[in-house]
Amino acid sequence: MADITIHQAAEKAQQLELISLMLPNYPRNLTISDISAISSLMAKLSGDLAVFLQEEIAVQEATK
Structure with a gap:
């Protein structure tokens, strides 16, 4: 599960x-x-979101 x-x-x-x-x-x-600095921050924010969403998709697909 995601850390967020x-x-x-x-x-x-x-x-x-x-x-x-x-x-x-x-x-x-x-x-x-x-x-x-801004690009690093944006990469961190979007990376965290991508991981979270990918894990949520995997959970939803596993429960189908």
Whole structure:
């Protein structure tokens, strides 16, 4: 089972959406290190979500 709950997954999805919506508004203000940090954060958030969703799909398919 995933290390996160469905509520944590929803929160991570919301955080990822917010970051994605903010990026176009501040492109000139971001340094290379800012972009690197943001991309690492986005990869972590989306990776956690992917693992959670894949495990949930596996559980649902196993109970069919």
